Amino acid sequence: MTFDRTRIADPTFFAENRLPAHSDHRWFADAHEASFGTSSFEQCLNGTWKFHHAKNPSLAPEGFEALDYDTDAWDDIRVPGHIQLQGYDRPQYANVQHPWDGYEDIWPGQIPQKYNPVGSYVTHFTLDTPPADGERVSISFKGAESTIAVWLNGAYVGYGGDAFTPSEFDITDHLVDGENKLAAQVIKWSGAAWIEDQDFYRFSGIFRDVMLYRRPRVHAEDLRTTTEVADDLASATVRLAVALQGEGSVRATLGGVGELTAGDDGVLSVAVDEPRLWSAEDPHLYDLTLEVLDASGAVVEVIPQRVGIRRFGIEDGVLKINGRRVVFNGVNRHEFGLQGRVMTREQTEADLRAMKAHNINAVRTSHYPNNSFLYELTDEYGLYVIDEMNLEAHGMWHAVVVGRVPLEGAVPGNLPEWRDILLDRASNMLERDKNHASIVMWSCGNESFGGTNLRDVADHFRSLDTRPVHYEGVHWDPRFPETTDVVSTMYTPAAGIEEFLASNREKPYILCEYAHTMGNSFGAVDKYIDLAYREPLFQGAFIWDFSDQAIALKDRHGREYFGYGGDCGEAPHDAEFSGNGIFFADHSPSPKLQEVKKLYQGLRIEISGDSFEVENRFLFTDTSAYRCVVTLAREGRVVARGTVDTEVEPGDTGNYPLPVDLPDAAGEYTVEVSFQLRRPTLWGAAGHEVAWEQAVFTIAGSTAPRSPARAPELIDGIHNFGVRGRHFTALFSKLYGGLVSYRYGLSSDGGRELLGGIPKPNFWHAPTSNERGWNMPFRDGQWLLASRYSEAAEAGPSARVIGDAVEVRYTYELPSQPSGECDVVYLVDGDGRIEVTMTVRPGDGLPDMPEFGLLLTTGADYQHLTWYGEGPEESYVDRRAGARLGVWSGDVAEQLTPYIRPQEAGNHTGVRWATVTDAHGAGLRFEYVDEPMEFSALPWTPWEVENAAHPVDLPPIQKTVLRPALMRRGVGGDDSWGSMTHPEYRLPEGQELVFRFAFQGIR
Incomplete structure (x- = not known):
């Protein structure tokens, strides 16, 4: 042959x-x-x-x-x-x-x-x-x-x-x-x-x-282990079928239980009383040892096989593990790292440890069977797996959608020439992987429309195994609904799922892909999590996806970066659409993980002034398994700490008094309840936090009023208004339309200049990948013009003394169509504190603005950022559940998250104050006035970020760009090709908006 x-x-x-x-x-x-x-x-x-x-x-x-x-x-x-x-x-x-x-x-x-x-x-x-x-x-x-x-x-x-x-x-x-x-x-x-x-x-x-x-001459070519668990979970039977080649026999023992005995059908089995059942929370594996004997009774093979005893399936209309309704807090995972799809066991194990540490309990192997060691490790670490066969015909599916191919020509569809290859791939996966307890569903593939061939694949799975079958394509081609045992869709908004389930209650519902985490995204995902615990038929979802797919490259100057579609000279390509990970390409964590871990945690905690409530969403784990630590802090400084012994059964709720008391002294305090591992696990050290919540309390009372120095001097010059105090000078230009100088800490040379340019109203940020997906630059481009090219009104600024302060007012005309206006009013006191009030009046009919704040620059030496607000990672109005109020710090040069394509990043919500300082502690301090603000400090302007195709394309660091803001548009994330940020996380459209904050030099 x-x-x-x-x-x-x-x-x-x-x-x-x-x-x-x-x-x-x-x-x-x-x-x-x-x-x-x-x-x-x-x-x-x-x-x-x-x-x-x-x-x-x-x-x-x-x-x-x-x-x-x-x-x-x-x-x-x-x-x-x-x-x-x-x-x-x-x-x-x-x-x-x-x-x-x-x-x-x-x-x-x-x-x-x-x-x-x-x-x-x-x-x-x-x-x-x-x-x-x-x-x-x-x-x-x-x-x-x-x-x-x-x-x-x-x-x-x-x-x-x-x-x-x-x-x-x-x-x-x-x-x-x-x-x-x-x-x-x-x-x-x-x-x-x-x-x-x-x-x-x-x-x-x-x-x-x-x-x-x-x-060897007698060989166990194939093993099939199955477990049957009694309805009351008090007993189980482990069965073992062996396909033996050659003349011989098999002897098998289940560790801690006993020897298996053969039935009339040749299948070996053993009864297990009070079995320790496998689940993601307790992935206990029994050791099954097989000895293959030849005809003379000599041992020719020893086979160790690990067995997880568990029951999974659709019971009472919902997916259950060991009798309990399961919610998949899942992620899709391409087998992909710095060597492409060449992954080692050690790299895979590190991925699974990271998943468990961030409360992920389920994996879909998108869109092909992974290396066999993945399933050994998911058995051991405890993750529910949807094992997906090697199938995706998305291009041909799209050809049907756009009319290039008729429905009857869909591949694989009903075409007989494709049936056998699909059944072969299904068998290849199932036969290899069938003994892994972690696999809870078989998937017929991905995005391949529908038809009789896929229906036959599903039937083939069922003929060989009892696990439910998954296929999302039925949503698009409903001719054969029996292809899938669950309703599965992608990227359906939470409201859409709830609407569907109001009248369609035949099958459990999952999202096999959701929260498309391309670039800076993962916004408003809490709506899905809330729904999963309100609606029994909605049983969770799988984030798209685990890590960025990117190629390690060097530019012409030898600088390393991660390349995406087109960077290797290929065409056609789909640009940075491969950058969807909650981890970066090197599998280091992205800021999105802060939110993933919080939303996926198994305990829901509510804190009041003297107690806290815990709802236990785990299925099999009592809260006594965790150490509960309660911390009282004021502006990041711990005031008191205590522990609480809790014992809340799975599915129950318990209330406990706080072991700390709020002080009488006026101020803002945080109370944080943290549940931590008592003992180390495979994936976390003792003390690793598995769940937390924080509440903020304000104690009213008299505080010492600010006593500014004597009123500053107003100097009405020919071309500038000058404002002078004991330790500062500020210069407001009549020619150039803004604050042109702010010196603080006067000395013989006039003091340190803290401004690198005229502060201007800012309504723009570098488009995120999701925003590009719905064509934000085209829709919102007027706000880029308004940010870059606004001009002070011809009437010029006005200045006056108000009490112990000087007010300087500018009105900026915004070159949008139709045009708008923005007032910027500076109120300067004798200490050099400048309170800024911004009032924007958008032109009629303009869309909501990407953000509303002030952009000002200072020297690059002011590179150390400290803020009292939400952190430690970046946060946005629709992605802040995982952020905690505290005092955080970082290097300005590291604040722009290194998404594979630069975009809006590095924002912090709930900011009370922030400082940017040099190595000697001198710099600027910003404070909120009415409500906590948003704040970012980056080395680049939004347009510099937008113009860069990769982080290495950003210009050399020459400045620090400060952007206090009333609000920035949320990052969104339902999908990356049309779904806008949810309305409640966008600035109001067509309304006058007011933003107030203050800044002052520090030394």
Whole structure:
């Protein structure tokens, strides 16, 4: 048999000589080997291989698999690894677009011919242990994207066409003593590429482990463990079915329980009394040990298998785990890091630890099966998993939507040529992953419309397993509603879900994707969380997504940055639409995680003046598992602290008195209730906070009134109004329309200048990715003009003495269409404190402004920011639940969050005061007047931020830009392609607005 490369365009050709899919268990020679986790039956072939790259199949080398074909002059390449990250082809980020769209006029059943990169690989190996009589040897490519043909010692071995599950082949008959030559050819796009149009970077190559397996003469080829839990949860049965090759038997023992016995059907089972049930809160795993015996009774294999005993399914119309209604506090996760989809177990484990530490309890493997170790780790750490098969035909779905393809031509749709490949992919995933307790649903794939083929996939899952089946596409193509056991949609507003469930109550409802966290976003997500605990049928959602997909690059000056679509010279592409993570591309946390952790916490806490209430939303964990610490503070300084012993059962609510008393002294105080781990876990140290709440109390009383120095002097010059006090001077220009100088701390040289330019009204911020999605620059561009090009009215400023202060008034004309006005009034007292009152009168018919405040600059030396407000991370009016009131500090240069495309960032809500100071503590202090304000201190203006495509494109730091504001528009986040910020988180449209704050020099 030979490999026929011309067949790869045919969707019915997806495997040749590939071994049937089986469970992902490992086998060892004896118990000693098993205890160390190193199997003599395994040999890893990862490492440096020889490599040839061709831009299309017609240019790939012929006969390179032959023993006498010399590949010594070929390049070296890492396996596993993507060829695009090792100097060949180029990474290409595309969402819905097919990568070849516009270059080649092809349709399903065809593949690109002019540019379709082919990687030819060669390595040599010698078996660590030659096979004994009756033993077989296989080779398993755990992931090869997207299709692979394999030869050994010149003989064709087989072909596999599912990139994300193993392609395994029996090579026993092709082995030779000593050195063996292994050859493989990976083609980037096969016929299956039409159903592999996932929203991700397009790579190719051998990107997961390559393993040799030796199978003894008697071998457990497949295991199937199942658990049945009694209705009262007081007992369970663990069953084990083994597909045995060769003449032999199996002996199995469940640790702490006993030996399994065989039934009439050959299935082994054991009863478990008072089982410790697996859940995300208590991921207890039993150790099941299998011994495979040959006909003489000798042990030839030892197989350790971990078993989670749990019951999951739809009960009483809702999804339940061990009899309790579950809410998925979930996230979607592409298998993606700095090496693309080449992820190690250690990197994956770090991701899961981060999820657990931020109260995430569920993962959807978007949009393909992950490396097998993910499921071992989710079993161990405790996360509910929706395991999704390798399917997305988004481009062809969109072709139906835009009318390029009729409904009957949808792929895979009802087309018979696509049925078998889908069933094969479903089997590959299920058979490999079926023994993992963490998997609670099977997913038929993503964004592939609907049809009989997907219906058959769902039925196939049900024929093999009892777990519910998920598929979101039924929402768009409702012809076969039986395809999915749950209602699943994407990015539906919380109000829309509630409206739907008012009249549709047949199935549980989840959002398989929501809160599109592209750039600075994740606003108003609390509405979804509230709904999940009010509406029984709405059972949670999965954030899109875990981390930014971005490529580590260097610019022409050698500066490192994370690139997105187009930065590798590729087209078509979808720009920064890959930057959707709650973690950055290097998997460091983004500020959005502050909100994720708070909203996903399992305890709802309300604090009053003398007590607090705790609602326990956990399913199986009593609050006594956590240490409860109550802290009383004033402006960030701890006044008192105490602990409370709580004992609130899951689903219950309890009230407890505060162990601290509010002082009598006037002032603003915070009371914080924090629940912390008593003991360390796999994912958190003792003392790690799992839930918290804060309340703010103001104690009224007499406070010492400000006693400013004597009234300042007003100097009415020809071109300027001057205001002078003992320690300051301020200069208000009649020519240039604003405050042109503010010196504080007078000395022989006139004192330190604290202004770097004229403060101007500001209504603009650099568009966020979400705002660009609904075309904010086009809609709101008038406010950019108003911010950059306002002019003081021709009448000029006015100045007068009012009591012990001097008032200087400017009116700015705003060059919007229609035009508007903004008054800026400065009230200067004898200490140099300047109270600013801004009043804006927008032109009729203008949209709401992105923000309303004042923009002023100071020197770059004033780089240390301290604020008494909400923090420690950035916060916005619709993303502030996770922020705490306190005193926080940071470097101004680090305040602009490094989203892969620069945008509005670094804001802080609820600010009472803020200072920007130099190394000696001198600088400026800002204070709220009427209500706490919003505040940011950045090294760049909004337009400088907007003009930069990447953080490295921002200009060198020359100044500190200060933006006290009444409010900035919330970041939004229902989606990133049309959903605006919710109305209550936008500034009022067409209304006169007033903002007051004060600033003063400090030294």
